[in-house]
Amino acid sequence: MIPRNEHRVLVLGITGRQGQFWTQKMREQGTDVVGGVNPKKAGTEQDGVPVFASAREAARTRPFDIAVMFVPPMGAKDSAIDAIEAGAKMVVVLTEHIPQQDVMLIHAAARRHGARIFGPNTAGLVTPGEGFIGIMPGFNANVFRPGTIGVISRSGSLGTLVCLNLVTAGFGQSAFLGLGGDPLPGTTSREALAMLDRDDRTRGVVLVGEIGGGMEEEAADYAGSMRKPVVAFIAGRAAPPGKRMGHAGAIVMGERGTYESKRQALEAAGVRVAATPGEIGRLLADRIAPDFPGAG
């Protein structure tokens, strides 16, 4: 499921500084925020949005499809599981530094209830022209325009740069799917590729990965089976081994998680791997016509 404007969104932690700011931004772009959660402020309103004590309580009067979390790390597990048990089809976990075993418990609950998790530590999802969920600049027309390229990224900042480059090259986006920098992402590159492969609006895909883990290698086979062109960029080529590069998941251990391993797996599957983000638009334009001819 790719977020559309008909999806109803619940904001967990809506009354905090960031929760307030981004809820307003999301609504300005068309996202249908039907409620928020803060146990201490239940019964009040935040900019006209009703605030509930829990997702379960919200679900009684304000059914929702997607929950997005602005909740500190130590409260993240309970908050996410509350949303899953309340019937969320998708939970977007923005929180960074959640203990890994709590992340596992979130994933276990999601499996039991058939919910999809994005994150932890994702910047969110954007469907240009319809809305966005999270902390991406979904409101910036230099970065996001309705179009036909699906973008998958572990990083918000780099994903933003890639989307900006796409617009410059004459491409808009059908969807931006932020997977997050956590070592245990709820939605993997491979799963995100499958989502975009099934999506009628998507003609091509940009996969933005980074060193660490084996997610890009795992996605390579699937990418090779797709008829839609896939272009990739992998960050961290110059990272020294054994050091965590900001994201908890971005670390090279021995032969595992290296740039070369990812590049080789993707190229072997027929995916073009760009050397710099600036090349992505050109590699894509080699395969499909731009969304906005005459741009760039």
Add this chain to the structure above:
Amino acid sequence: MNLEEHAAKPLLAAEGIAVPRGRLCASADEAANAAQNLGPCVVKAQVPTGKRGKAGGIKLAAHPDEARNAATAILGMTIGGHVVTRVLVEEQVPIARELYAAVLNDPASKGPLVLFSAAGGMDIEEIAATRPDSLKRLAVDIEVGLDHATARPLVDGLGPAAPAAADTLAALYALYRRCDAELVEINPLVVTKDWRIVALDCKLVADDAAVPRQPNMAKLGTPETLTDLERRGRELGLRYIELDGPVGLLANGAGLTMTTMDAIVHLGGKPSNFLEIGGDAYTQAKPALELVLANPRVRSLVVNFCGAFARTDVMADGVVKAWQTLKPRIPVFFSIHGTGEDEAIALVKRELGITPFDRMEDAVNAAVRAAR
């Protein structure tokens, strides 16, 4: 957060897993004393890295004099970049066979994974390469856990030692959960000649993110080896990694910072640091830039912002303030996009008289050339 053998073994013992009697020693005399009480013993270097045996950091000693000599040889050695300052002196255990056991975070199942092999003594990569048939894996449902009955199929084939081995795996899993570990590994786990199960070594990696509820792990863990600048970064809450090139860099977000670093190398330069001001740290641009400039190798600087959550106007303000305070005599090149870019670009033009590059690659290229 890595716990060395001497710090991890008491945790095993508290969970009911037998470990040899032993003592942590900082001098050869202490080692000789310990051997007096223990009898025939093993003297083991305590460093947060593997392959100690191959490096000569583990020696057998039959009596106190041998323990003294072994400790003299091992103390002061450098193993994997770590100088040995302490040895663990332990009683020898009569080994019948060596096993391997571990519990770790598994990205594939998004849950805990138990690994067990009846071929121990080698490291896990060697076991996987040479005896893949012996390596058993069990993905554990974290909502259910692991008990004797579920662990039992992993250890079938150990004969009379199987019940105790299954108990050991269940205890190891309990420890993994109790201390928020990312990895607990016992290698070798041995069966003694009298069918007891004893952990001869232990490696434990605790989850840094869980430290707020695991203060004990922070105390037991080996502090990371940091440079002075890296330590200063830590104190400021900034993830600064010192590198040896001349091109300083400041970017927001882990992915963009890695990409900026990659572009520096791709265009023929060498970065002098990794430093991202992602998340809430984006308001820390001023102290972050001061840290970057404190590295004496820096000969040019690239500032690359792509604001999503992080507002580029707030970050640019921090950079401008740091620049005006420090007045560094090196060239700086900007690329600024995303949230707040109009204000940020106007600010940099007005206060520093510098026009940011439109393309990140051009800003990086200019910085690489200027550092030559």
